[in-house]
Amino acid sequence: MSKKRARLQIIYDILNVIKEKDGRIKPTNVLYKSNLSNQMFDEYMGDLIAKGFVIENRSKSGRTYSLTQKGFDYLSKYQMIVDFTNSFGLSE
Amino acid sequence: MIEYAIVPHWFMGYNIILELIFFVITLLVGTYALKIYQLSTQRQSKLFGISFLMIALAYLIQSVLNFAAGQSMAQGCNMQSMSLVHYLGNAGIYAHIILFTSGLVTIAYMTLKIKDAKAYLLFLAAILGVLAFGSNPIYLYYVISSMLLVYISFYYLRNYLQSKKTNALIILIAFLFLLFGKIHFIFSINHGSFYVAGHFLELVAYSLILINLLTVIRRK
Numbered sequence: 001m002s003k004k005r006a007r008l009q010i011i012y013d014i015l016n017v018i019k020e021k022d023g024r025i026k027p028t029n030v031l032y033k034s035n036l037s038n039q040m041f042d043e044y045m046g047d048l049i050a051k052g053f054v055i056e057n058r059s060k061s062g063r064t065y066s067l068t069q070k071g072f073d074y075l076s077k078y079q080m081i082v083d084f085t086n087s088f089g090l091s092e
Numbered sequence: 093m094i095e096y097a098i099v100p101h102w103f104m105g106y107n108i109i110l111e112l113i114f115f116v117i118t119l120l121v122g123t124y125a126l127k128i129y130q131l132s133t134q135r136q137s138k139l140f141g142i143s144f145l146m147i148a149l150a151y152l153i154q155s156v157l158n159f160a161a162g163q164s165m166a167q168g169c170n171m172q173s174m175s176l177v178h179y180l181g182n183a184g185i186y187a188h189i190i191l192f193t194s195g196l197v198t199i200a201y202m203t204l205k206i207k208d209a210k211a212y213l214l215f216l217a218a219i220l221g222v223l224a225f226g227s228n229p230i231y232l233y234y235v236i237s238s239m240l241l242v243y244i245s246f247y248y249l250r251n252y253l254q255s256k257k258t259n260a261l262i263i264l265i266a267f268l269f270l271l272f273g274k275i276h277f278i279f280s281i282n283h284g285s286f287y288v289a290g291h292f293l294e295l296v297a298y299s300l301i302l303i304n305l306l307t308v309i310r311r312k
Contacts, residue, residue, distance in 0.1 A: 008132070008134075011132075051133045053133075073131055074131055074132065077131050079311070080128070080131075080308070080311070081128055081131055081132045081134070083308045083311050084124070084125070084128045084137070084308050085128070085132075085134065085136065085137065086255065086257065086259065086260070087259040087260070087263065087304050087305075087307065087308050088121075088125070088140060088263060088304070089203075089247065089248055089251040089260060089263060090125075090134065090136035090137055090140055090202070091136070091251075
């Protein structure tokens with residue numbers, strides 16, 4: 001499995017964890033279920049928020065994450081993205 | 093007008109059709125890569141998409157240029173229209189060279205997997221500078237394109253050896269055919285048969301790229 005495939009897979013796993021929790025999940029749960037280190041989690045989640053896949057919600061009970069439409073689109077088209085990037089050697 | 097190839101008389105018209113086919117295929121690949129970028133925000137897909145759109149535009153300009161040249165020869169020209177054809181011809185050839193070379197530079201930059209706009213611009217400026225100030229820009233264009241395609245083919249060879257997948261092999265063979273095509277174009281400056289061979293080698297290359305794209309789309 002290539003490095004980029006792993007990266008695309010990690011993004012898929014994070015988004016899928018959020019989706020499975022009806023679109024609202026606490027950071028510790030995402031961290032645990034996506035099997036990432038703290039540093040990796042911060043890096044990926046920061047990237048996903050910046051690129052508009054995930055929204056961070058802050059309340060008195062703490063932070064939660066939810067998916068944007070772009071996040072849902074990524075999940076539904078994931079296989080197509082992986083097939084294209086693998087076919088044309090676009091892995092990072 | 094710059095003489096960029098000897099085109100056999102019987103091949104005139106066919107070259108325009110082939111270049112339009114290349115335009116459509118590269119446009120499809122470029123557009124699809126940008127669609128993948130929109131979904132994934134993956135940088136490699138964006139660079140690949142932009143590079144194929146530049147190559148598509150280069151083929152469109154080449155086919156329009158060849159069509160205009162064919163028309164002017166068929167109708168016969170006066171001095172005024174000759175100078176216009178001469179001017180448009182040179183502008184078209186340079187536009188094709190700049191766009192096609194920029195497309196290949198962008199693919200080569202994509203394969204380096206570095207994120208540095210200054211490095212990309214330096215890389216592009218150095219290559220376009222050589223083309224602009226060289227004594228024979230057409231010959232240099234074919235040589236530099238071939239060198240870039242050698243590098244890109246090596247990248248796809250490594251990609252195939254790592255993945256061992258059929259689609260990776262198809263894309264490797266496609267870029268090798270593009271390389272062989274460009275090498276043939278180097279000799280087309282003096283021999284028309286190489287111009288024809290170059291087009292057919294490119295047809296094989298783009299057909300393979302199209303097959304790869306259709307395989308991905310069908311799996312959806």
